Amino acid sequence: MIKFLDLQKINAQYDEELKAVANRVIDSGWYLLGEEVHQFEQELKEFIGCQFCIGVGNGLDALRIILKSYIEMGVLNKGDEVIVPANTYIASILAISENGLIPVLVEPNITTYNLDAELIEKKITDRTKAIMIVHLYGRTCWSNEIDALKGKYGLKIIEDNAQAIGAEWDNKKTGILGDAAGFSFYPGKNLGALGDAGAVTTNDPILAETVRAIANYGSLKKYHNLFQGLNSRLDEIHAAFLRIKLRYLKKETARRRVVANHYVSNVQNDIIVLPEVPIHQEQHVWHLFVIRTANRQHLQEYLLSKKIQTLIHYPIPPHKQEAYRDWNMKTFPVTEKIHSEVLSIPVSPVMAQNDVDEITLALNEYKGE
Numbered sequence: 001m002i003k004f005l006d007l008q009k010i011n012a013q014y015d016e017e018l019k020a021v022a023n024r025v026i027d028s029g030w031y032l033l034g035e036e037v038h039q040f041e042q043e044l045k046e047f048i049g050c051q052f053c054i055g056v057g058n059g060l061d062a063l064r065i066i067l068k069s070y071i072e073m074g075v076l077n078k079g080d081e082v083i084v085p086a087n088t089y090i091a092s093i094l095a096i097s098e099n100g101l102i103p104v105l106v107e108p109n110i111t112t113y114n115l116d117a118e119l120i121e122k123k124i125t126d127r128t129k130a131i132m133i134v135h136l137y138g139r140t141c142w143s144n145e146i147d148a149l150k151g152k153y154g155l156k157i158i159e160d161n162a163q164a165i166g167a168e169w170d171n172k173k174t175g176i177l178g179d180a181a182g183f184s185f186y187p188g189k190n191l192g193a194l195g196d197a198g199a200v201t202t203n204d205p206i207l208a209e210t211v212r213a214i215a216n217y218g219s220l221k222k223y224h225n226l227f228q229g230l231n232s233r234l235d236e237i238h239a240a241f242l243r244i245k246l247r248y249l250k251k252e253t254a255r256r257r258v259v260a261n262h263y264v265s266n267v268q269n270d271i272i273v274l275p276e277v278p279i280h281q282e283q284h285v286w287h288l289f290v291i292r293t294a295n296r297q298h299l300q301e302y303l304l305s306k307k308i309q310t311l312i313h314y315p316i317p318p319h320k321q322e323a324y325r326d327w328n329m330k331t332f333p334v335t336e337k338i339h340s341e342v343l344s345i346p347v348s349p350v351m352a353q354n355d356v357d358e359i360t361l362a363l364n365e366y367k368g369e
Contacts, residue, residue, distance in 0.1 A: 002346055002355045004309040005188055009350045010252075014244055018194075021240040031236045033216070040239040041199070043246055044183075047166075048175040050201040052208035055234025056215045059162045059184025062198040063095035063132070065232060066158055066180045069210040070130075071099060072227050075156065080129040082158075085115040085141075086335040088134045090318045092160045095182075096132065097324075104128065105319060105327075107334045111276050113290070114141035116334075120149055130156040135164030135174050137313070138190070138256075138287035139278065142169040142177050150178075158182070161201075163287040165191050166253050168280075175201045180211075185242055190256070190287050191249050193238040252349035256286040259347050262356050263289060267363045272299075273341075288313055289347035291363075296343050298369055303345070306362045311344045 011018060025036060037055050045053040056062050070076040078100030084092055086105035096103040104123050109116040113136050120131065131149070133141045150157050157178030165183060167174045175181040185197035200211050210227070213220045218229025264277050273292040278284050290313065293299050300310050317339045319327040345359060 001307045001309060002351075002359065003348075004311050004344070004346050005348050006350060007187055007192070010192075010348070011194070013350065014248065017244045018241055021244060022237060025237045025240050028236075032233055034236045036236040036239040036243065037234050040234070040243050040246075043243060044199060045201070047246060047249075048173050048201050050176045051203045052201065052205065054200045054208060054212045054215060055239060056198045056200060056211075057232035057234065058196040059160075059182055059186060059198040060091045060095060061215070061230065061232040062182030062184070062200045063092065063158065063160060064098055065211050065214050065230065066182055066200055066202075066207075067095055067099040067101060067130075068214055068230075069207055070156065072210055072214070073206060076101065076129050079127065081125060081127045082130045082132055083115075083120055083123055083128060084132045085134050085136070086319060086332040087113065087317060087338050088136065088160065089162075089314060090321060090323065091162070092132055092134055093318050093324070101130075102127070105330075105332060105335075107332055108136075108338065110334050110338070112139060112141075113137060113275075113338060114139060115146075117143045117145040117149075120146070124149070124153055124155075128153065128155065130158055132158045132160055133178065134160040134162075135167060137275070137290050138164045138167060138285040139275075140164060140167045140169045140174055140177075140283040142174075156180075162186075162189065164285055165189070166249055167285045168282040176203065179204060180207055185238070190253065190285055191242065191245055194241050195235075195238055197234050197238040197242065198232075199234070253285050255349040255351075256347055257281055257284075259349075259351055259356055260284070260286040260289050263345070263347075263360060263363075266360045267291075269364055269366055271368050272363055272366065286347050288344045290342045290344050292338070292341040293343065293368075294341065295369055296341055299366060300343055302366055303359075303362060306358075308359055308362060309346070313342065313344050314339060 159181035162184035180202040185193040218227035
């Protein structure tokens with residue numbers, strides 16, 4: 001079986017280093033808000049090119065805390081609208097609604113799968129205060145149009161950078177294109193911890209200080225609580241693991257690009273839609289390689305018969321989820337088409353070339369129903 005993502009094999013590459021830092025953390029006797037977290041924040045800050053980085057418990061919390069911080073700062077108020085892509089993972093939307101803000105869903109571009117910049121302005125109202133862009137599947141979501149809207153309407157831009165660490169736009173990395181960004185280091189991400197972990201990046205010192213306080217019970221000084229905060233802190237042991245894996249991220253990204261380019265160059269099947277490759281390769285880090293076909297279930301079953309594991313990201317769009325039942329009658333045709341047709345095939349940095357070739361052959365031989 002060709003696994004969709006072999007996490008054991010990925011982490012086995014760094015087995016000795018990971019075990020060594022685990023021992024170091026255990027022996028230190030310091031497990032929260034210590035030197036490992038401090039050093040990881042510094043190293044990630046340097047990698048992204050931002051002024052501030054704050055480790056938090058997970059990617060959803062990163063987005064939640066950014067928005068909560070803006071509310072505490074008076075930049076946002078409950079009831080304000082935040083534009084967000086309709087085809088994102090539900091976490092993007094949960095972070096908005098949980099803060100008493102109003103998600104305004106906008107269709108994606110069918111080619112890039114990212115927020116369609118041409119549709120944003122018509123959704124802007126007097127209550128619109130922010131846009132949450134999502135760098136979906138690892139592709140940078142940015143454009144001159146989005147940048148112009150930020151200035152024209154005085155909007156905050158929040159990046160959901162859970163899937164695109166290391167991607168760039170005009171020599172700037174995702175995570176510093178907007179005003180603030182949330183990162184996820186869930187184990188399956190391009191930079192994955194061995195459990196839940198996340199981070200916030202920004203160049204805004206007031207936001208950074210507020211985020212750090214809110215993530216730690218609303219406190220910057222022990223027993224002095226400035227805000228009604230949360231408990232969302234990056235553990236020392238995960239920070240230590242992430243420091244190791246960050247050193248190899250560029251190498252792993254390069255391998256992902258090799259695999260993705262092989263698929264794009266060699267899969268030739270009219271009933272399978274391949275993802276578009278950006279003109280500038282640095283704009284995509286290929287967290288996922290997502291193909292589309294009219295009968296996804298049939299293709300998935302066919303590939304499984306060839307011992308190729310695939311996943312669906314994501315089968316149900318947010319507006320059709322029971323959690324947002326008030327939206328269930330809404331229609332977003334592009335989003336619904338994407339969610340009904342997409343299938344993610346393996347694009348792991350540890351894939352053997354013969355596995356890549358085998359998947360390519362299977363896709364080329366697929367005849368449909």
